[in-house]
Amino acid sequence: MLLSIVSIVIAGLITNNIVLVQSWGMCPYLGVSKKTNSAVGMGLAVTFVITLSSIICWLLYNYMLVPLKLEYLQTIVFILIIAVLVQIIDIVLKKFSPSLYNALGVYLALITTNCAVLSTANNSINSDFITMLVTAITTGLGFLLALILMAGIREKSELSKTPKIFQGFSIALIIAAIMAMAFQGFSGFNIDVGSYKLMMMGGALWL
């Protein structure tokens, strides 16, 4: 049991990272990663929403939709739960932490349409409660990790000279590609003939 939990934690954080390996949750990943402070706030808010919505969705699906044979309503029910949760967080933050509320801005409301939240809820409905809980928390923390790393790199890259056509999202995507390669490296990589040739060609050009 403990071993399986450890493997879920490592998968959620690194080898199966929600953004860099599964490519869900791109909009906030590219939109809120310009400053480290707002990246941390956003990451924590998303972690909270993912955990809470996964728990509620799991309970509702297994104890209400399945007994009533209404499984096909899954999409509608899940997205409504997430929308209500985000609305509650919006109200609470506005009341108790106005500074964080202002820093997150429009992206707070956009957590509703963050694919990371819905995909985590969708993927873990068939697993048992503890696996679901650990998966949800580590997926959120994996998102936080990717967001903080990206914000750190982008703060530096703002200062460097970028060719005009690469400015904005283009260079951010290329940075993300290099980060994704690094994250994929943790789970091992088959180097095939084509990639090997590409690497040799790159090396020859560089020399």
Add this chain to the structure above:
Amino acid sequence: MSNKMLLNKRIIKKTALGGILENPVFVLVLGMCPTIKASTNITDAFALGIATTFVLICSNVIISLFRKFIPDQVRLPAYIVIIATFVTIVQLFLASLLPDLNQSIGPIVAMIVVNCIVLGRAESFASKNSVLLTLIDCTSMGIGFTLSLLLMGAIRQGLIALNFSIFSTTAGGFLVLGLLMALFNFIMMTVEKRKMQKSRAGLNEEVE
């Protein structure tokens, strides 16, 4: 009267070209997750493009029809429920009639609910414009999205066939999308520069 018709024609033309000039993927940078996720081969890319276009057109036409009845405070939950209904229709259709396709893109189709393009068009276009104009806009945006998915799918499938297995991973998707976006920027800049030069030449002639 003729002036008004001319204006109408211009608006319709601008809306119809929206899918290319304001391409949802390369210019507005919306709906990136499914773009990267489903573009490892052309079949998946095309199927997802068509599914998204269907949801986009149907849900936004309904939203445009009811735009005067939906209260402002609850508009987002209302839009999401309308979109989720059509996504469920697509899911049921795929599961019963195209089980093979459902296996490969089923989880991605479920995510059309949270595709920013659909909600983005609802919020910025369908909630303010007439049904006919919304229909034109959504068709154009859907075609633009499908075309960019097909382009990505073709490039990635070709590169995977040439044994570059890195392009079947997320990293390859990011790389292709980033480079294509730079190319799109380059084309747009060149066109704009040419237009500026032309208008400047026109001005000079007038002065002379």
